[in-house]
Amino acid sequence: MADPRRITDVELERALRDLGPRYPYPPTPNLASPVRLRITARPAAQPRRLELWRDPRRLALVAAVLLVLLGAAALANPVTRDAIAHFFHVQGVIVNREASPLPSLSPVTPLDLGRRTTMADAQSRVTFTIAVPAELGEPDAVYVVSGIPGGEVALAYTPRPGIPLVKQTGLGLLVTEFRGDLNTGFITKGVGEGTTVEEVKVHGDLGWWIAGEPHMIYVQVAGKGQVESLRMAANTLIWEHAGVTYRIESGLSKADAFRIAASLP
Amino acid sequence: MEGRPLDDIALVERAKNGDVNAYEALVQQYQQLAFRVAYQVTGDAADAEDAAQEAFVNAYYALGRFRAGAPFRPWLCRIVANEARNRRTSARRRTVLAERALVAHPSGDSAQSPEAVAEADEFRSTLVATLKTLREDDRLILAYRLFFDLSEAEMAEALDCPRGTVKSRLSRALARLRAALPADIRVPSRAGETDG
Numbered sequence: 001m002a003d004p005r006r007i008t009d010v011e012l013e014r015a016l017r018d019l020g021p022r023y024p025y026p027p028t029p030n031l032a033s034p035v036r037l038r039i040t041a042r043p044a045a046q047p048r049r050l051e052l053w054r055d056p057r058r059l060a061l062v063a064a065v066l067l068v069l070l071g072a073a074a075l076a077n078p079v080t081r082d083a084i085a086h087f088f089h090v091q092g093v094i095v096n097r098e099a100s101p102l103p104s105l106s107p108v109t110p111l112d113l114g115r116r117t118t119m120a121d122a123q124s125r126v127t128f129t130i131a132v133p134a135e136l137g138e139p140d141a142v143y144v145v146s147g148i149p150g151g152e153v154a155l156a157y158t159p160r161p162g163i164p165l166v167k168q169t170g171l172g173l174l175v176t177e178f179r180g181d182l183n184t185g186f187i188t189k190g191v192g193e194g195t196t197v198e199e200v201k202v203h204g205d206l207g208w209w210i211a212g213e214p215h216m217i218y219v220q221v222a223g224k225g226q227v228e229s230l231r232m233a234a235n236t237l238i239w240e241h242a243g244v245t246y247r248i249e250s251g252l253s254k255a256d257a258f259r260i261a262a263s264l265p
Numbered sequence: 266m267e268g269r270p271l272d273d274i275a276l277v278e279r280a281k282n283g284d285v286n287a288y289e290a291l292v293q294q295y296q297q298l299a300f301r302v303a304y305q306v307t308g309d310a311a312d313a314e315d316a317a318q319e320a321f322v323n324a325y326y327a328l329g330r331f332r333a334g335a336p337f338r339p340w341l342c343r344i345v346a347n348e349a350r351n352r353r354t355s356a357r358r359r360t361v362l363a364e365r366a367l368v369a370h371p372s373g374d375s376a377q378s379p380e381a382v383a384e385a386d387e388f389r390s391t392l393v394a395t396l397k398t399l400r401e402d403d404r405l406i407l408a409y410r411l412f413f414d415l416s417e418a419e420m421a422e423a424l425d426c427p428r429g430t431v432k433s434r435l436s437r438a439l440a441r442l443r444a445a446l447p448a449d450i451r452v453p454s455r456a457g458e459t460d461g
Contacts, residue, residue, distance in 0.1 A: 007452050009439050013411060015452070019389050020412035023301075026310035031296040035321045036289045 113154040113174075114145035126151030128179060128244045135263035136163075136173065150179030164251045166234040173250040173260070180245030200237070202246075202261050207239025209254050237261055273337040281328045288328075291337065292321050298338070298413060299345045305408045306349035306401055316348040323348070339415060339422035346405060346423070384453045395445050403438035410435055 139155035159165040163172035194213035279287035303313035421428040
């Protein structure tokens, strides 16, 4: 039974030792994955704070990033990789259905589309023929990324009548093209509850229409698991043809996005 | 929770040379300790997670300044505590009464009578609540010694103070805790029993 006498220092020390393993700590979160992501995402020589992680909803982000890492691990296995590519039919892209709510990133995260250049220069730096949607004509800006196998090009169109502003990109419409056959797992899309993913056909090639609430997009350097960028994306039509993966991101309806896709040569 | 110092030394050396896998192994080994140290300071899970994550990232970039062969654990504790202090103010606003929470029961408690368990629970809850009222440096030094079992040398490193002052600081923190406890607190027979 209880002893009403005053507690001594020795008793108190013993009581604290006894309390240690029972202390009501919240469950320890997984820190290894986000820490690994952060230290691989920026070189040690130039430490700088990644503002993304200041977001108060980072728990969801950690969950999302973990899925990316799991996806990357699956892709390291050739059998799994082929199975994923076969199942989704679009090489270079993985779509993850996220179990937890997506974090709210800054509405306009820098797009990190690569180096701005001319169409002629971009064409000389990629190993496929750049397709420009006839419906829209020449883009307002052309970007090229040379660091990935086969290269990547982005065609940016500013808002105009019929092409509304997309707050996630600050643009009207964005067309991205890269060699999906050489860049398995290059893009990962984290899709939350309010986003629909529909398998579609574009020019007879299988693809996806991802619409509804903005989803997350991670762009990775193939083979290194390095996250190049992470941002929210708008409605996206994505498909693959002859080894090239095409992505149209806009605020357009499915019918309008398909019309633009159909105008690609 | 803790790894063997020799393993730590090898992992730290590999991490210093850019081996991310080695650093990840250190994070896995010490994430519970880091999170709990941060939680002792902030009292808020989200802030503690934020602080622990930030501390691991900062520690990685500071590895170049880490003395070869030195123990990793207290060095990490110091970085975690500093990060956690930066987040403490906002945390304090949010959680004042959250600590009269249920205290976990190791299986050994089942041998006690329900009355004894309830009495021990009440005592521990009071201890937790009273610890929360202490100055952060008192709470941290008590946790380092009695919860996380740091040696005096490790505590001196973690607290960034001379080794000779650790004992007296610990003693003063204990005295302040004792003084802060309710005057009529009852020591349950099991928690307060003596060796004799």
